[in-house]
Amino acid sequence: MVFGFSLPAQSVSQQQQGNSEFGPTPAFPFRSRIVPLERESGNHRYWVASSSHAEDIYLPPPMIFPNVLERFLKEGKINSVVLNASRAGIDIPGNVDDLKRWGGQWKPDYAILYQMSLSIGSIAKHVLGSPKQVASVKASDVKEGPVTWINRLVEKTTIYANVKGQITARIGASRVLANGLGQQAEQEFTAMLRDFIGAARSIGSVPVLTTFATSYTRKHLGEIPQDIALGLFKYSSVLSVEGWVASVEQFNVAVKRVATEERVLLIDVESAVAGHPEFFRDFVHFTPAGHEAVAKAMGMALLHFEQEEALASSDRERAAP
Helix, strand or coil: CCCCCCCCCCCHHHHHCCCCCECCECCECCCCECCCCCCCCCCEEEEEECCHHHHCCCCCHHHCHHHHHHHHHHHCCCCEEEEECCCCCCCHHHHHHHHHHHHHHHCCCEEEECCCHHHHHHHHHHHCCCHHHHHCCCHHHECCCCCHHHHHHHHCCCCCHHHHHHHHHHHHCCCECECCCCHHHHHHHHHHHHHHHHHHHHCCCEEEEECCCCCCCHHHHHHCCHHHHHHHHHCCCCECHHHHHHHHHHHHHHHHHHHHHHCCEEECHHHHHCCCHHHECCCCCECHHHHHHHHHHHHHHHHHHHHHHHHHHHHHHHHCC
């Protein structure tokens, strides 16, 4: 039994059949439409840095939001190429490494970051990871597990990693859980954001930050299905469901603050997509309708930005002697 995820049974190879125009290939490391390294005149390149949210091997490439974004931009009369540099399991430091490794060759005009859940999980592990720290949470935050003797048994059993991950979710629900991450976690996250901004600027790209969306928000705390709540323990065994919601809220505020301080473009995906369970297959991964909604939110923001840039450029030309 799988908790928190309902995925199609197709394999990656099956998904790729009939989609030979899409990568990745040995020469093209992106899950997007294959284009040559050399740029066409007047072409705008958009680099999408994310993890499984944007790679999404469970859907054909044309249905995932980076590739839907390319279609949306072209419909808006922008000669665009989207490079989907997203890979499952990589966090922002991995996105930074990829940007440094390939960005100089592919020369994106914009580098868009969509990340958060992996950051929360990794930061929570060392900020809240010790038993002493977690036990300091007040007793009212304790979540009771279904059967304690099963919990003790499975903790001593060696099983396949994917099954272990699901059982760990059940075990996690019986522990004392934290309802937030605190300032140290926020500082670490903002440092990651600034690293990405610096990496984008170092290759001549315009960095773009985005807020992060989840299927359920604070106003839905009492409505979150058990399978989705349990699925969160795969990412962190020390945060409660309320802790996840609070951490996303806290980090989204941090994204907005860093965007203002660094004067970079911000796309508010959260406002457009969050709190719509029909857009998600779990807490953080999208359905086809969700991919469309994310692409539309990003596309509208980028089209507006391009229009403003075109007007500013025209004004500068008229003002020139």
